[in-house]
Amino acid sequence: MASRTANFCIDAHDPLSQVAWWDQVLDDFEADEENTEEEAGLRGPAGRWLLFLKVPEAKTVKNRMHICLRPVDRSRDEEVERLLGLRATIVNDLRDGDKGWAVLQDPEGNEFCVLSTRADEAGVALL
Template identity: 65%
Template sequence: MASRLSNLCFDAHDTFAQARWWDQVLDDFTLDPTDTEPGFNHEGAAESGLEGPEERYLLFLEVPEGKAVKNRVHPCLRPIDRSRDEEVERVLGLGATMLDDRRDGEKGWAVLADPEGNEFCILTRYQPGE
């Protein structure tokens, strides 16, 4: 039997801010309800998370060091209800940074970074059956 992906972890200085930012970016993930309960200490939280479909989870873990090199693994996003270019502009408006624009007409992708420098790509619009 093979393994099943449980979660993806992101290093972060401010775990809750990262979780909130990615909550705005991703349609099918929401803040972990335990992170929004009264009394949850958002400042200095060692971890915060987003719940996704099929028990998938994005976990933001507090680390003391800053990002120093390119990610070896990164998420690739495919917009559902807007074009790639519209999604790139939306996410840039949320505070992402453009790292490498590999768009070529209707082909290609954009490489961006979240507010703490973690890379991700935005691909062309999702087409059913892909």
């Protein structure tokens, strides 16, 4: 038997504010009721999935692992604009028409990608 994912941990200066921010980003996750200033999480479809742990040190290098998002009800570019409005910042814009992706950072500097939607890739307009 193989292992199963229990959660993904992300270091944070302020776990509660990270959960509040990511809760606005992800529609299939919700903030856990037992969050504390030391450890805060978002529960996904299969249980706790994103867990933010308080650490004293600042982020100093690029993430070795990151989250990739695929918008559900808007285009990739519309989702990038929405996230920029939530205080994300662009690290690397690799969009080329309907192909490619954008690398962004959350308010604490953790990188994540916004991919094209399946409709974008197929050339189908979203309703």
